[in-house]
Amino acid sequence: MSVADITPALSVQGLTVSYGQKPAVFDVSAAFRPRAMTAIIGPNGAGKSTMLKAALGVVPRLSGEVRVFGQPLSEARARIAYVPQRASVDWDFPTNVRDVVLMGLYRKVGLLGRITGAHRRLADECLARVGIEGFAGRQIGQLSGGQQQRVFLARALAQEADLYLLDEPFAGVDAATERAIIEVLKGLKAEGKAVVAVHHDLSTVGAYFDDVLLLNVRRIAAGPVEAAFTAESLQATYGGRLAGAHIDQLGLRSA
Numbered sequence: 001m002s003v004a005d006i007t008p009a010l011s012v013q014g015l016t017v018s019y020g021q022k023p024a025v026f027d028v029s030a031a032f033r034p035r036a037m038t039a040i041i042g043p044n045g046a047g048k049s050t051m052l053k054a055a056l057g058v059v060p061r062l063s064g065e066v067r068v069f070g071q072p073l074s075e076a077r078a079r080i081a082y083v084p085q086r087a088s089v090d091w092d093f094p095t096n097v098r099d100v101v102l103m104g105l106y107r108k109v110g111l112l113g114r115i116t117g118a119h120r121r122l123a124d125e126c127l128a129r130v131g132i133e134g135f136a137g138r139q140i141g142q143l144s145g146g147q148q149q150r151v152f153l154a155r156a157l158a159q160e161a162d163l164y165l166l167d168e169p170f171a172g173v174d175a176a177t178e179r180a181i182i183e184v185l186k187g188l189k190a191e192g193k194a195v196v197a198v199h200h201d202l203s204t205v206g207a208y209f210d211d212v213l214l215l216n217v218r219r220i221a222a223g224p225v226e227a228a229f230t231a232e233s234l235q236a237t238y239g240g241r242l243a244g245a246h247i248d249q250l251g252l253r254s255a
């Protein structure tokens with residue numbers, strides 16, 4: 001086993017983020033395996049999205065260290081692709097689908113760099129990979145929610161990253177889009193990439209992911225799904241917000 005196989009794709013140590021006087025994430029440490037798909041789950045307000053943004057340096061940390069494949073974040077940004085929540089994007093911005101995907105190349109090309117035919121072919125290949133190659137010239141505001149989510153995934157694919165961070169990629173999308181997205185993510189894993197996604201549907205955690213981090217401001221549990229995704233850890237994470245009957249429906253074992 002090589003060092004690359006055991007060095008975490010992403011690790012956070014003692015991560016704390018606060019909005020005002022209230023911590024959104026408090027003293028969280030976690031390591032995310034390479035060549036694996038990891039879900040971050042927890043109730044609304046648990047700090048899941050904040051944790052991703054802090055790991056990216058998008059929101060400031062009060063404390064904590066972030067490393068990407070063993071390197072400081074500042075040295076490894078080019079190895080990360082990020083898909084934000086769809087609701088956080090201005091979909092009325094006057095641009096078309098292909099141009100959104102080409103934005104994923106700006107780190108390589110530069111803001112004033114010239115977009116070539118090869119770049120456009122790469123963008124179209126990424127659109128084909130997510131199943132919307134026929135929408136390249138369409139204005140993004142004309143797309144359905146599921147199509148918009150596919151566009152942002154295509155933009156991430158264009159970055160040709162090693163670590164993909166996604167904030168609720170399945171939220172508000174249709175079943176066909178969810179299937180298309182999960183197939184793309186599993187394909188990335190098969191290529192040796194790491195995928196970390198904020199996820200809300202507890203019923204699909206076992207089918208979609210290898211590992212799980214349960215978060216409610218603090219880290220509650222983490223590890224392979226079969227070990228960490230238990231009735232006890234869910235109850236500790238969600239408390240009274242997750243009824244016992246719902247946990248029973250998931251068919252989880254006790255720790």
